[in-house]
Amino acid sequence: MMRYVSRFFMLCAIFLIVGCRSNKTIPYFKNIPKSEYNKIEQAAYTELKIKEDDILDITIQTADLNASSAVNEGATNNSVVAGSGQTRVSGFVVDKNGEVELPVLGRIEVRGLTSYEARSAIRKKADEFFVDPTVQVRFVNFKVTVIGEVQRPSSYTMPSERVTILDAIGLAGDLTIYGKRENVLLIRETDTGKELVQFNLNDAQIFKSPYYYLKQNDIIYVEPSKGKIASAESSRFSVIAIVASLLSTAALIITRL
Structure with a gap:
């Protein structure tokens, strides 16, 4: 009996975590007052430079x-x-x-x-x-990869050179309910190594970032929230509980034969 009560409370906790995210962190650009809608500054676009293997x-x-x-x-x-x-x-x-x-x-x-x-x-x-x-x-090879908690993780070939991080996320079908809007990671290959940049989609400062416009072979990673991790753990525990229950039933049948 206690086992089922514990599982019930675990599921309730998961629903609370997801519910809190949907109310607090899912909307984009929450910190833009309506009075400022026509005054948002945006980073200057820098044209792409041709590289080896392009x-x-x-x-x-x-x-x-x-x-x-x-x-x-x-x-x-x-x-x-x-x-x-x-x-x-x-x-x-x-x-x-x-x-x-x-x-x-x-x-x-x-x-x-x-x-x-x-x-x-x-x-x-x-x-x-x-x-x-x-x-x-x-x-021809202006490719951007979007992975993690998005609807359609994949590599996308862009038809235009002027592409933003929001364009790439839109091509990937937007973030799932479990994607952390406040922790979207951009991985960029440079001549001196990899460059990592963190974006917060809840913050309008993203429009001013010099990384707002993407370059060829950029990778965008959306981190899963605690709710997704808790949901995965719950599913794993459910499978273990079902297997254990089946084994217990089988053992009981064998002992009565």
Whole structure:
């Protein structure tokens, strides 16, 4: 009897923990007064820099479409895998020297440039071969991974360079009821190692953070709350209790045979 009473109180405690979170910590940006809705400051956007192993979609067009077809067909034929388990994509890979090798144009250094700056550098080279070339450059492998207490943890390839941490969380289906809004961790790979940044989604200061805009290969981790841990423990204890009960029943039947 005491065992069932203990389990009852444990379940009550779990419901109280979850209930408290839903009332106190689930709403985002709670500290923004309504009078300040039109005055929220936001961090300045910094354009992405091209790095080694990035995959770029590079397109060159001229008045003579046949003249630039060799370059564009080269991108189509240059199929690579943009991450583990992902589908193949077409593009030019930035090698260890920070260069891309384009048909006809040859090798061009793009490391450390923005997509706009790379476009200018490639156009300058293309002017040597084509008449009034138009160049487009965009990232193919702008990938962000969202894991932890979200609805759809996965790696997402972004269609645009201007992506915020809220965009990534939205793609992952938002946090679950067990996700800790006050402890969302951003993991970023830099030239000197990994950089860890903590976000509090309950605080409007997130909009001012220099990490508000994401970079390629960023990882976002949402920590589970105590309620999720308690729920998991309760489920484990329930399984153990059921197994123990079945064993006790089996032992009782055997002793009566």
